[in-house]
Amino acid sequence: DQQVKQNSPSLSVQExxxxxxxxxxxxxxxxxxxxxxxxxxxxxxxxxxISSIKDKNxxxxxxxxxxxxxxxxxxxxxxxxxGDSAVYFCAASGTETSGSRLTFGExxxxxxxx
Amino acid sequence: xxxxxxxxxxxxxxxxxxKSLKCEQxxxxxAMYWYKQSAKKPLELxxxxxxxxxxxxxxxxxxxxxxxxxxxHLFLHLHTLQPEDSALYLCASxxxxxxxxxxxxxxxxxx
Numbered sequence: 053d054q055q056v057k058q059n060s061p062s063l064s065v066q067e068x069x070x071x072x073x074x075x076x077x078x079x080x081x082x083x084x085x086x087x088x089x090x091x092x093x094x095x096x097x098x099x100x101x102i103s104s105i106k107d108k109n110x111x112x113x114x115x116x117x118x119x120x121x122x123x124x125x126x127x128x129x130x131x132x133x134x135g136d137s138a139v140y141f142c143a144a145s146g147t148e149t150s151g152s153r154l155t156f157g158e159x160x161x162x163x164x165x166x
Numbered sequence: 167x168x169x170x171x172x173x174x175x176x177x178x179x180x181x182x183x184x185k186s187l188k189c190e191q192x193x194x195x196x197a198m199y200w201y202k203q204s205a206k207k208p209l210e211l212x213x214x215x216x217x218x219x220x221x222x223x224x225x226x227x228x229x230x231x232x233x234x235x236x237x238x239h240l241f242l243h244l245h246t247l248q249p250e251d252s253a254l255y256l257c258a259s260x261x262x263x264x265x266x267x268x269x270x271x272x273x274x275x276x277x
Contacts, residue, residue, distance in 0.1 A: 054208070056208070061206075086265055088268075093270065094270050094271075095170070095172075095256055095258075095268030095269050095270045095271055096209075096256070096266075096268045097268070098265040098266070098267070101265060141208075141209065153211070153214070153222070154209075154211070154266065155208075156208040156209040156210075157208055158206065158207065158208050159208070
């Protein structure tokens with residue numbers, strides 16, 4: 053049973069526009085969420101996280117929104133840049149202290165066109 | 167330099183071979199992990215070590231055998247693998263409540 057789902061395997065946007073990547077989860081015990089970015093031939097790198105006590109966390113061009121009632125989170129990238137082209141993974145864990153025991157989604161391939 | 171180094175980057179092995187994957191972290195972390203990423207699937211947690219002690223084995227077949235001699239080194243010993251074990255094997259490390267830092271992975275092909 054997939055507890056973290058990213059329903060869009062791919063997304064293509066124009067440079068300068070907003071990229072919105074979505075993630076849904078089913079386990080109500082999850083209360084810490086992370087986004088990772090992965091370039092080809094490299095390991096995933098941590099991008100941004102959010103605790104369930106918040107509904108928004110912003111870091112530069114990246115903002116993560118959490119809707120606990122809908123069990124949904126999204127990553128907004130604005131403005132999008134060609135260097136943002138990568139696979140983005142959503143991940144979740146039970147508590148922030150166990151943020152290392154992560155359940156991952158399948159990933160979304162983002163392509164930002166110049 | 168990611169701080170987590172995995173060798174080899176690519177490995178091709180037959181089903182009767184024995185090989186080992188190596189991971190080393192230079193970040194002073196106390197926990198290390200093995201993840202598996204198969205095509206079109208999420209990353210799957212395989213093993214977790216905290217302070218060299220295995221704290222999680224996620225129902226991994228015994229043909230995968232982890233070893234953690236110290237907090238900086240982690241191995242995954244492989245023997246009598248199957249073609250469906252072909253995947254990207256990722257090592258990661260962390261402190262107790264910090265995000266994972268991943269290595270660049272070993273691309274394993276079992277023939």
